[in-house]
Amino acid sequence: METFRKYIKADVQSVEPQPDWGIKVLDVGHYIHPAGKSYPDAQHPEDYFFEWNKGRVLKEYQLVYIAAGKGIFEAKGIGQVEVQPGTLFFLYPGTWHRFKPDLDSGWTEYWVGFEGHYANHLMNQACFNPEKPLLQMGFNAEFINIFIQLIDTIKFGGLGSNQLAACLTIQLLGLVYASALLKNQSNNRKTQLINNIKYSIHENLNSDISPEELAANHNVSYAWFRKAFKEITGQSPGQYQLNLKIQKACRMLSETDLSISEIAYQNGFVSEYYFSRIFKNKMFKSPSNYRKEILPKATR
Template sequence: MDTFRKYINPGAGEDANQPDWGISILNVGHYIHPAGKIYPDAVHPDEYFFDYAKGRVLSEYQLVYIASGTGIFEAEFIGQVNVQPGTIFFLYPGIWHRFKPDEENGWSEYWVGFGGSYANHLMKQDCFSPEHPLIYMGFNAEFINIFIQLIDTIKFDGMGSNQLAGCLTIQLLGLVYASALLKLQSSSRKSQIINNIKYSIHENLNSDISPEKLAEKHNVSYAWFRKSFKEITGQSPGQYQLNLKIQKAAKMLLETDLGICDIAYQNGFESEYYFSRLFKSKMNLSPSRYRKEFLSRKE
């Protein structure tokens, strides 16, 4: 698609006598910024041009979709974030921001600037927030086709074009909202499965149930389970299970008179030697030393 951009004076021209639908399109465009060039290019009007070192503040909403290339984004409430192809970021009225493509890659961007009373209502929905301005859409053919229709509508500037462009922008926001909700539901579902598996680990702590068996029991693949578990807990399933066993064994050393061998077997360790070695690696003391130091502090 060819480069296009247009900045609009709302209420001017043929749309001056058209009804106000609560969303006004202020600018729209598609631009391919080549690698090795300074960003943004000098064609921006003064109120939109910015020096990256200083950033800028707008008085409108903007939806920016990066179709290809990579770069960085930063705003008032978040630090610098890497931008990948398929990323959408929102710019909010009165919120400082700055962004640019990587010099070695450049990027292709679509954007629409908008405002109005209904726009304010839409941008107060749960998934739209200045604190979380980035949403990963990925490649979405319907989304890009609507953006192309939006650009064509503004380009050919017929009767009611701004109202039609407003409807298309609402469709874009609806797709973004649906995408964000699906990702949230997927994330919630993932957390629910992992929490169920964590409960199973606690319930079977004395046994030697393997992570593979846990995955099978909960109808997920081991590869998905291992990746998702580490993503949510920060530990592999095996390490999580081992840490729980060591914590329980440490409690038994302090609260019971059981021998180290008995404690090892009750916690599913195959031998006293294996248990002692793992215990020392986690607690920096052997089991016997750990018990002795605690008892000496009590006296």
């Protein structure tokens, strides 16, 4: 596909009035920025050109899709984020931003700029968040095909091209919206599954059930389970389980007269010696010293 870009603002006055579809396409393009070249290139119109050290603020929405290559993106309140192939990001009106391809790789970009009352309505949906403007779309054939249709519509013009461009932009946003919802649902399913496993850990604190067994009991691989668990809780499954056991042991030391050996056994430790060593490593004192220090406080 040949590269193409058009900025329509300069042509608006020469176009006869058109029905208001709620979205007006202002610019659209497909460009392959070569490696080793500064970005943006000199063909960018003055209203859209920016220097990296200054960044840019637009008056419109833009949807930008990076089909190949890599680079970085940054916006107000968002640090620099690495952009990989298949990344889509939104630019919001009045929001400072900057982005550029990696000098060693360049990138291939598709974009469409738009405005309008229906555009405002769509971009105010929950899945479109200025604080999270990036989405990993990956390769989506339908998405690319609609983008190509949009570019061809603007490129060749003709009767009804403005309305068709608006419809195609709405279709693009619909696909992005669906992709974002699926991602959220996937994250919700992941969170629910990890919460179920956390419940299983709580229910089995007095046993020596392993994280591998927990994963198998919930029909997921241990590698996936460990990664997802740490992503959601900030701890590995083993550390989470161990910390709960130590917390329970602390309560038992302060609230019961059970021996240290019995407490170790009821918390699934293989021996009193192993329990004491782990306890001291976590609490910086032995179980017996912990009990001595905590009991006078408990009886006050």
